[in-house]
């Protein structure tokens with residue numbers, strides 16, 4: 142990993158300054174550089190203590206390959222060949238169990254499960270030689286100048302750029318500096334995450350148990366290992382986090398109904414309070430929002446980071462096109478273009494995840510009946526299943542070009558790990 146910050150060159154004016162070097166900022170900066178924009182990435186190195194994994198779907202995998210990061214990731218990822226939904230609610234009527242197969246939409250895998258810490262480490266390495274990386278503790282000042290923005294780091298360095306990509310997380314200072322308002326809400330839920338070993342093969346199937354307090358999802362990792370996202374009440378998540386390994390794995394085994402055989406041991410557990418948040422506009426006054434600076438949602442359906450990759454790719458594409466046409470890439474017209482491009486994708490995912498989460502929590506029989514009927518329709522209707530699978534992984538018409546498959550067009554995702562499925566678990 143590039144632990145040293147590069148000296149700011151004499152010419153400290155850039156096309157794009159990306160603020161925040163979490164996974165969204167790293168990808169946005171690499172997309173900017175890939176599209177020929179002079180790019181600076183400012184912020185601390187992402188935490189290596191993040192025990193989360195991200196299920197990154199086919200378009201995001203295409204992008205990682207395009208950015209040259211895939212080869213270094215490939216040994217640490219597991220393909221998701223199928224997604225299984227199991228109704229574990231103690232409701233009067235149980236919804237039918239459903240399994241979606243990637244093959245049904247001509248893919249080898251819907252995507253790949255990747256540890257966040259590995260992802261950010263590899264992306265960080267990719268920045269070397271492609272863009273200017275300033276490993277600052279953070280940007281503390283932002284000032285609009287005649288034709289751009291001047292940023293000041295907490296170490297006193299100054300950077301100027303035509304456009305700022307704010308990837309500084311859910312409490313974004315860059316967003317506040319241009320007075321972009323938010324809709325925010327919270328859920329009485331928390332997600333406990335860990336990874337664990339098991340005696341039985343996962344067969345590259347991700348299984349989501351729909352429980353009374355939210356979903357419990359086990360996602361394949363390489364070998365006989367899986368990652369866990371267990372949505373519970375905040376009190377119960379805190380209790381589970383404090384249990385010894387044997388007691389914790391015992392409760393987990395009960396919840397997953399013997400799915401993976403004998404469990405253990407597990408890695409350190411982390412708990413995340415669930416929140417929802419969406420910006421009222423996604424760009425204003427030379428600042429465009431990327432990742433959690435623009436949208437936060439519960440970890441259901443693996444949408445958050447996949448959406449953030451699309452933010453970064455779309456911004457780079459829109460800015461590079463504008464520059465090629467002689468436009469100021471931070472102009473109001475370009476900001477509006479980005480807002481228009483991202484709004485439908487972001488808002489439909491934020492509200493879709495919210496609806497799904499609330500329908501799982503609802504104690505009301507009519508809501509449970511509706512959910513069951515929806516799942517039944519999905520279990521019998523091929524076209525509906527295929528449409529939803531494609532939508533769920535983000536294979537949409539509006540996908541930025543650099544997220545499309547290099548050699549097979551939009552309908553076929555690249556499967557860099559073809560054949561990997563056999564013999565790894």
Ligand SMILES: Cc1cc2nc3c(=O)[nH]c(=O)nc-3n(C[C@H](O)[C@H](O)[C@H](O)COP(=O)(O)OP(=O)(O)OC[C@H]3O[C@@H](n4cnc5c(N)ncnc54)[C@H](O)[C@@H]3O)c2cc1C
Pocket residue numbers: 160161162163164165166183184185186187188193194195196197278279280281308309310311314332334370413431432433434440443444445446447448449
């Ligand atoms: C339990 C859980 C499971 C999840 N699973 C999935 C999944 O399977 N698939 C998926 O797609 N998504 C998933 N997500 C969502 C995904 O983890 C998030 O979308 C992603 O981590 C957000 O990354 P980010 O870069 O936008 O924000 P962050 O990771 O918060 O990064 C923001 C960065 O900005 C920096 N920063 C802050 N202020 C400043 C400043 N002033 N100057 C410079 N830098 C600054 C911070 O230090 C940080 O490094 C999950 C989320 C949770 C909670």
